[in-house]
Amino acid sequence: MSDSNTYKLRWQRDAHRALGEFLASAVELGLPALSWTIATSGNLVGDVDSLATTPERMRAAHKTWAGCLGADVKPERVGSDGVTHLYAQFRHGEGPTEVRGAIRATIYPPFDDGGESDD
Numbered sequence: 001m002s003d004s005n006t007y008k009l010r011w012q013r014d015a016h017r018a019l020g021e022f023l024a025s026a027v028e029l030g031l032p033a034l035s036w037t038i039a040t041s042g043n044l045v046g047d048v049d050s051l052a053t054t055p056e057r058m059r060a061a062h063k064t065w066a067g068c069l070g071a072d073v074k075p076e077r078v079g080s081d082g083v084t085h086l087y088a089q090f091r092h093g094e095g096p097t098e099v100r101g102a103i104r105a106t107i108y109p110p111f112d113d114g115g116e117s118d119d
Helices: 003-029 055-068
Strands: 035-038 044-047 084-092 099-107
Parallel strands (some): 044 099
Antiparallel strands (some): 035 044, 084 099
């Protein structure tokens, strides 16, 4: 196994450990579940579910998780398609086992059918 792959696996293992700590805290604090991804670089990304909740709850989940992790919340962006993107960066731990990551939310505008009916 190459040294490069060994480092990547170690970074992922560190992210996995951090995620376990986050989830344990989430249970104690009653935080909403997120969809988590561990990248090959060891970065950890939590995405707020956009299909099973309202925009208000998505914003609240993003704010709560960002606050819990002491994340640096970036200004929200709204694309030309009306989609709002929330993003916050965090760091967990120190030294060689530090894990970096982000909490994201993608909020889609409501569907507007123009009031037309298929009848």
